[in-house]
Amino acid sequence: MGPAAERIPGGRPDGQAVIAGHGWYVRGTGDMQMPSGTWGCFYVEDGIGLRQSVGLAIEKGEQIKPTKIVGPGKPVPNYTVAPGPCSARSSNPTWGRSIWRSAGSTATRGAEEQEMTYYPDLSPYSYDQSSRDMLNVGWLSPKHGYSKGLVDERVVEALKVLCAAYENQMRGIHHCEFCDADRPFVFGGPTSNTKVLLGSAEIRVEGEDGTYYAAPNLMLHYMTEHEYCPPEDFCQAAVRAAGLEAAEELTLVE
Incomplete structure (x- = not known):
C-alpha cells in the first residue's frame, strides 16, 4: 500500500487507526472465511x-449502525483492496464498504461489487437518498439494451466540465462491464486540467423545465467508448x- 494521500489530525476517540482506500468484488472469486476474533460490519447493501x-x-x-454483521468463521465475499494512495485518519488500518473489527484494530473495506446498478433511462432516481425528485440517465448494464447513436461533441465537453464536481x-469503484478498461478517467473542470476518475460519483443537472437528472460519471466512458x-x-x-451554447438537436439515435 502506498503512502497516505491525506492525514487528518486528531484521530479517533477510541485511539484506533484507520486507513481508507477503495476496493471491489469481482464476480467468480468466491468467498473467504472471517478470521478468528474478527467481525465484519457492513454499512450498505450489495451494489449500493x-x-x-x-x-x-x-x-x-x-456510532453508525451496520446493516449486517458477520462473525468469526463465517463466509464473506473475497473482496480486493486497491493498492496505492489512501487517507490515514489516525495511525492504524479502514478500507470502505464494511468495517472489520479485531483486537486493537479497525479496518473498513471499500469493496463495491463490480456489477453496476442498472436503472432504465428516465426512470425515477432511487440509488441514494435525495431531497428532490430526479430521473436516471446512464445507469447501464450488459444485461439490458441501451440507446446508441451520435452525440454532439458539446455534450461530451459539458459533461467533462460538470464531472469535476464529484456529485x-x-x-x-464501479468498473465498466462492457470492456476491461482499468478505472477510466478524463481531464475535466472549467479549464479541462483536472484529472477526474470515473466510476464513483454522479453528474446532476437541472433541465429547462425544472426536471433534475442524475447520472453516474462513468457515462462519459459509455458515450466515448460504447x-x-x-x-x-x-x-x-x-x-x-x-x-455552453446548445443546438436545436444534440443527439441522433440509431
Whole structure:
C-alpha cells in the first residue's frame, strides 16, 4: 500500500487507526472465511455505494449502525483492496464498504461489487437518498439494451466540465462491464486540467423545465467508448449547465 494521500489530525476517540482506500468484488472469486476474533460490519447493501459522509463518520469512530454483521468463521465475499494512495485518519488500518473489527484494530473495506446498478433511462432516481425528485440517465448494464447513436461533441465537453464536481461521491469503484478498461478517467473542470476518475460519483443537472437528472460519471466512458446516446433533454440540460451554447438537436439515435 502506498503512502497516505491525506492525514487528518486528531484521530479517533477510541485511539484506533484507520486507513481508507477503495476496493471491489469481482464476480467468480468466491468467498473467504472471517478470521478468528474478527467481525465484519457492513454499512450498505450489495451494489449500493457507501456515501463519503458515512465513510468519514466510521473512520472518525462515530456510532453508525451496520446493516449486517458477520462473525468469526463465517463466509464473506473475497473482496480486493486497491493498492496505492489512501487517507490515514489516525495511525492504524479502514478500507470502505464494511468495517472489520479485531483486537486493537479497525479496518473498513471499500469493496463495491463490480456489477453496476442498472436503472432504465428516465426512470425515477432511487440509488441514494435525495431531497428532490430526479430521473436516471446512464445507469447501464450488459444485461439490458441501451440507446446508441451520435452525440454532439458539446455534450461530451459539458459533461467533462460538470464531472469535476464529484456529485454524491461514493466509496468503492464501479468498473465498466462492457470492456476491461482499468478505472477510466478524463481531464475535466472549467479549464479541462483536472484529472477526474470515473466510476464513483454522479453528474446532476437541472433541465429547462425544472426536471433534475442524475447520472453516474462513468457515462462519459459509455458515450466515448460504447456509443451510448443519452436522452436529448438531459444533453440539453448538461450543455446549458456547463455554460455552453446548445443546438436545436444534440443527439441522433440509431
